Amino acid sequence: MxxxxxxxxxxxxxxxxxxxxxxxxxxxxxxxxxxxxxxxxxxxxxxxxxxxxxxxxxxxxxxxxxxxxxxxxxxxxxxxxxxxxxxxxxxxxxxxxxxxxxxxxxxxxxxxxxxxxxxxxxxxxxxxxxxxxxxxxxxxxxxxxxxxxxxxxxxxxxxxxxxxxxxxxxxGPEHRGASEEDIEAAFRQTCVTSPGLVLAMFSPQNIDRLVSVYKAGVSAGRDLVVDLYTAAIAAATGRETIPQAHWEHVRVYVPQAQRTKVIRARAFERVEAVRSRRIYGEELAARRGELVLLFRASMGDELARTGCLDGATAVWSMWPGYLREPSGVALSTFLADRGIPLAIHHASGxxxxxxxxxxxxxxxxxxxxxxxxxxxxxxxxxxxxxxxxxxxxxxxx
Ligand SMILES: [Zn+2]
Missing domain, CATH: 3.60.15.10 (Ribonuclease Z/Hydroxyacylglutathione hydrolase-like)
Known part of the structure; x- marks a missing residue:
């Protein structure tokens, strides 16, 4: 201008x-x-x-x-x-x-x-x-x-x-579509019916979605497991109303890729800050019916090795078009090979x-x-x- x-x-x-x-x-x-x-x-x-x-x-x-x-x-x-x-x-x-x-x-x-x-x-x-x-x-x-x-x-x-x-x-142009409330209800339903982990795939920067997934999980008796990235973004909002790592029903899983990043950058204060809230593979596997996990494809192998994915249900909660891209196709194949159903719960921004x-x-x-x-x-x-x-x-x- x-x-x-x-x-x-x-x-x-x-x-x-x-x-x-x-x-x-x-x-x-x-x-x-x-x-x-x-x-x-x-x-x-x-x-x-x-x-x-x-x-x-x-x-x-x-x-x-x-x-x-x-x-x-x-x-x-x-x-x-x-x-x-x-x-x-x-x-x-x-x-x-x-x-x-x-x-x-x-x-x-x-x-x-x-x-x-x-x-x-x-x-x-x-x-x-x-x-x-x-x-x-x-x-x-x-x-x-x-x-x-x-x-x-x-x-x-x-x-x-x-x-x-x-x-x-x-x-058809979209006159109406799913709301964030609809998505919370859909996640809740998946949390109720899945025998294992609910693998929620959404952008950690989509704070509305983080809140929806948290509320859906807690109302269905599940704790939310976030990764280090999501815990850092939630803290950066500066809002106590956004699910934070220190909340009772929130735990932090630090996947291998993020552990490597922390070690390379010698940013150990990042893991120190969530030390008391961390959860590891054994507990994830043992409590898999009581947890919703923020999931990304790079965590797949390490979770599968420790039995965390038995009975899991995956939920794609981003723009569905990404699933047609090469990384999305690889993800769908990974899930299908392990018999993990993939649902889509997404509301437009x-x-x-x-x-x-x-x-x-x-x-x-x-x-x-x-x-x-x-x-x-x-x-x-x-x-x-x-x-x-x-x-x-x-x-x-
Ligand atoms: Zn935008």
Whole structure:
């Protein structure tokens, strides 16, 4: 965005459609690659790669603004996975607390999404107002935030920059789908019926899902076993309401791959911090009917060796498309070879069309500009006052 010669970047993502090993250049924005004080900063709406993945390439002098917990989560993730971020933010986003950068007034709105500490952003400059949804939904654990936005919307919006993940090119667009509550119920059912371990496969950064799996397990008499990564992410949220390693019904299993990582980095304080909560193969095997385990394919062999997988049920709780990729196919084969049934319990991180329609009604923008969709041409079928824009095109708000 540009106003009075000053510029602002909202999100700097790596396209989800580009293979991981392929290089993606920074967009041609002056100041991203080199020092240019007219670039006032990058504002990250939430900690998902398709919103922050190119930030590591940006010049160290570029100011960065994001949620405090989001930054802490990505700092922890950097130790365990390639999808973290160690750069320290210049400032933090806070729910409905406006701040100014040069000619821009920015108001973050905490929202309901599968990433923790995610925001929509109202940006005002030169008497005009743009509302960027970021990624959001109305069927997660923080759905109340979506309703609050509709009850207390910004006074005036010229442009609504709106995500449309569920506006799809083929098949039926999704008007409605499973909610986070539905997923908790489905997990509970699996916990009741599985004779052995429930192997829950979800992203440790999907905190809503962590809570759903925990609640489902405990209500069915099972403790939750997380790995070191998940324990670190839960701690990074800084919230005592998120299942933490020291909770009565939470234990920590440190798989071989993470033990090796800790030893290589000499980061022994990471295991020391969860020492009293650790669980090992023998206890996992003996109590397998009383536990839900956060599972990843790399743990498969070590768990199978110690008899932990006898009678197990696996639950895929991420985007089902990943199962069609080579790693997903290998995982399915591993489970099938051992007679472990695979269920899918997943709720989307993105608003369904019926909720996006409520959003457009509630925010009453002058125009709706589609983003974050593979079928922006279909927006006029569902929403009024749609104004499509092309990548790389400059236009007035
Ligand atoms: Zn997202």
């Amino acid at each position: 540009e106003a009075q010669g000053a510029r602002l970047v909202l999100d700097l993502g790596r396209p989800i459609t580009v293979p991981k090993d392929e290089d993606v250049p920074l967009p041609p924005v002056p100041g991203l690659r080199d020092v240019d004080p007219s670039l006032l900063g990058v504002i990250l709406s939430h900690p998902h790669l398709d919103h922050f993945g190119l930030l590591e390439k940006a010049h160290a002098s570029v100011p960065l603004y994001m949620g405090q917990a989001a930054a802490a989560i990505l700092r922890e993730a950097a130790f365990f996975s390639p999808s973290g971020l160690t750069r320290a933010p210049t400032g933090h986003l806070r729910h409905r607390e406006p701040f100014t950068l040069g000619p821009f007034a920015i108001t973050p709105f905490l929202n309901d999404h599968s990433a923790f500490d995610a925001y929509s952003l109202l940006v005002e400059a030169e008497g005009r107002a743009l509302f960027y949804t970021g990624d959001l939904r109305a069927h997660g654990r923080k759905a109340a935030l979506f309703d609050q936005l509709l009850r207390r919307p910004p006074a005036h919006i010229d442009v609504l920059l709106m995500e449309g993940t569920h506006v799809r090119p083929d098949g 993105h608003a369904f069309i019926a909720d996006l329609q409520r959003l457009v009604d509630g925010l009453a923008p002058q125009r709706v500009v589609p983003i974050h969709s593979f079928a922006t041409d279909r927006f006029p079928e569902f929403f009024p006052r749609v104004d499509r824009k092309n990548d790389g095109e400059w236009w007035r708000v």
